[in-house]
Amino acid sequence: MEVGSLPVELWRVILAYLPLPDLGRCCQVCRAWRELILSLDNTRWRQLCLGCRECRHPNWPSQPHLEPPSWREALKQHALATRTWTQNGPELQSSACLLFFRRRKDRRVWHVGSGCEFETLRGALGVVGPYDRVVLHPGVYEEQAEVALKVPVELVGLGQLGEVALLVCMEQQCPTARLCNLVFMPPWFSTVVYKIVMLRNEVCECRASGVFMRLSAQGLIAENNIHSNGEAGLDIRKGANPIIVCNKIHSGLRSGVVVLGNGKGSIRSNQIYNNKEAGVYILFSGNPVVNGNHIFQGQAAGIAINENGRGMITENVIKENQWGGVDIRRGGDPILRNNYICYGYSDGVVVGERGRGLIEGNHVYCNKGCGVWVMSSSLPQLLGNYITHNCMYGLAVFCRKDPENIETREANWPGQEGIGGDGGSGERRGVEGEGREGQENLNEEGELFAWESDLDSEDERHSARRSISVALVESNCMNYNGAVGLYVKSSEPLNVFANLINSNRGTGIAVLQSSQLTRLVTNCILENGRGGVTVEKDCRVELRGNGIYKNSGHGVSFSGNGQIVENDVVGNRGYGIQVSGGADIKVLRNRVQPAQGCGIAVQGPVKGVVHDNLLFQGHPGNKKTLLHMDPGNENCVLRNNSVLRHNNSCTSAPPWVLENPPPRPLASSPSGLSSSQYPSRLGISMTTRISATVENGCHSGSMFCSIL
Incomplete structure (x- = not known):
């Protein structure tokens, strides 16, 4: 419903009945709805803030007669503070982030407060020695400038939680500190950026996350051993942007690193392993840089990008994980570039329902599932990847949606033994970066603070890549995989340009379902264990320039609808091009040379035209008809096709090669890049010139091509 369809006053009455998560959802509809929700600050947001006891902080507001600048912002701060404190349990003297604190026999205890030896925190910090304790008595302590922690110190609030509040901006210059039973509120001069330096610590067996960063926190976390924690090893959210380098993050009961809620961070050169869930989990607009890490032996995905997560994921080694090496779904939109994704116990890369992303230059090999597994509802760009030696399909595109429950996939997929059959029988299990149980609290927070998302951030999300409306598979090598090289069973359009697909155990490309147009253009399909290209009935496929x-x-076995135009189909052991069934097809300007069988065979009630094709005889002993159409077919037109055969009595005829144009795939490409950059050009070296003769008077001066 449009916002303008009702008066604003009436909308405010209606929206007053909505709970907080529903307000967040309304805020995501469009800008007009967002502005309407924000306009309720003095009405619905004030009502929610004052009526929500579990989210209302005990020490806010410190001056009850003054209203906050924004009731909505106050509610957000109260909710975050309460959530953070309650996660650490009811013991007010406990610390979830530091289990061991060095104690000295001569350490002193300093008291701060009215009537105590110090009245200000700054005064106490000016005299404390290493590892002294500073006890703050109930009250609000405000400083007009930044306070530095120069030596390790313990700051403890006296009384109940909320009785001691600090309006202080602190810079930690010491290697460690302990802060307990204190409430921090941002001072007027602070941008709420906290700088943390955490070096060579062991952080383990925390009930929640080992390291928790939020509210634009920055700093360096390096060379720490973070392990065996009850939640994430590191939890980065709410604009936090730390540098995380050279840590060991392992053996956690949840993910190794979680980045969510507009969290950022540079995660570099870490060892992330043996975590129960994803090694790195990015969601709710998290956008980190993940570079040069070794992510291995996880019990779920290596890296999971979910719920509109982003990220620049480059040059990582992701191996031996139980689920997908990289799992992208539900609005996930990362840049995945130059990674090694290998030896996984499932698929290399999974692009699940509504997944996106630029997947470029990765080496995806030796995984027990598929190299890359894509849902039809997804729009990834796969550019220049090497997808090799995987046990199942090189690349599989399926029309199925993710199942609601995690199910076990059948051990043997159709085509695994080299048969390009129907892939519909084996149910794909729902590969998630996090377990269903593990997502509950993250989803809860995502709903609670959905209204925080910045709608303007959508414009920058795709700035580093081409804008596409059709899934794109371009310039990849799909070699030596255990089943079909490229398996398509899709309900969405698909563009497949300039790929090298060779030496797979099954068919090179199998299109079993394609209700929308699948375009196979300028690919090199070479030496596969079954046919080159198989297209089943009712599929819409354009096969051009391959x-x-x-x-x-067979070089091409085609039972669907579409076009076979300007392809070189040479040296295949079956027929060159077989068109069958009730296909409606155009077969135009192809150059065909079968090694043994028929060049072009039209079988069954095929409709369409077959014209201007050039057919060469392969082996001199091949006596089969080069151009065949079943008798009685009145719906298919044959015209202007040239048939060239050997004539052993003629020795003066010139050698034949493919030229004008040279061997396909063509030098030009859909993207306008040089043909030397395309993996498909690697297959052309297999095409070479040999001497042969043709019948006298039959196209003297033509060229003949064969495969050595």
């Missing part, structure tokens, strides 16, 4: 060489079955 080189289909020396596959063990």
Whole structure:
């Protein structure tokens, strides 16, 4: 419903009945709805803030007669503070982030407060020695300038939680400190940026996260051993932007590193391993840089990007994880570049329902599932990846949606033994970066603070890549995989340009379902264990400018609707091009040379045209008809096709090669890049010139191509 369809006053009455999560959802509809929700600050937001006891901090407001600048912002701060404190349990003298605190026999205890030896915190910190304790009596302590912690010190609030409040901006210059039973409120001069330096510590067996950073916190976390914690090893959210380098983050009961709620951070050169859930989990607009890490032996995905998470994920080694090496879904939109994703116990890369992302230049190999597994509802860009030696499909594109429950996939997928069959029988389990149980509290917070998201951030999300409306598979190598190289069973359009697909155990490309147009353009499909390209009935496929060489079955087996235009189909062991069933097809300007069988065979009630094709005889002993159409077919037109055969009596005829144009795939490309940059050009070296003769008077001066 449009906002302008009702008066604003009436909307305010209606929205007064909505709970907090529903207000957050309304805020995400559009800008007009967002502005309407924000306009309720003195009405609905004030009512929620004053009526929510569990979110209302005991020490706010310190001056009850003054209203806050924003009731909505006050509610947010209260909710975050209460959540943070309650996660650490009811013991007010406990610390979740520091289990061991060095004590000295001669350490002193200093008291701060009215009538005590110091009236200000700054005065006490000016005289404390290393590891002394500073006890703050009930009250509000405000400083007009930044306070520095120069030596390790213990700051403890006296009384109940909320009776001691600090309006102080602190800079920690010491290696460690302990802060307990204190409430921090941002001072007027502070931008609420906390700088933390955490070096060579052991952080373990915390009930919650080992290290928790939020509210734009910055700093350096380096060379720490963070392990065996009840939640994430590191939890980064609310604009925090730390540098996390050279740590060991392992053996956690949840994820190794969680980045959410507009959290950022530079996560570099860490060892992240043996965590129960994802090694790195990015969601709710988290946007870190994850570079040069070794992420291995996790019990779920290596890296999971979910719920509109982003991130620049480069040059990591991601191996031996139980689920997908990288799992992207539900609005996840990362840049995944130059990673090694290998030896996983499932698929290398999973792009689940509504997943996006730029997946470029990665080496995806030796995974027990597929190299890359994509849902039809996703829009990834796969550019220049090497997808090799995986046990199942190189790249599989499926129309299925994620199942609601995690299910076990069948051990043997169709096509795993080299048969490009139907992939519909084996249910794909729902590969999540986090377990269902593990997402509950993150989802709860995502709903609670959905209204915090910045709608303007959408524009920068895709600035580093091409804008696309169709999933794109371009310039990849898909080699030596255990089943079909590229398996398509999709309900969405798909563009497949300039890929090298060779030496897979099954068919090079199998299109079993394609209700929207699948475009296969300028690919090199070479030496696969079955046919080159298989297209089943009712599929819509354009096959243009491809080189289909020396596959063990038919070069092209086509039962669908579409076009086969300007391809080189050479040296395949079965037919060159077989068109069958009730296909409605155009077969135009192809160059075909079968090694043994028929060049072009039209079988069954095929409709369409077959014209201007050039057919070469392969082996001189191949006596089969090069151009065949079943008798009685009145719906298919054959015209202007040239058929060239050997003539052993003629020795003066010139050698034949593919030229004008040279062997396909063509040098031009959809993206306008140089053909030398495309993996598909690697297959052209297999095409070479040999001597042969043709019948006298039949296209003297033409060229003939074969495969050595």
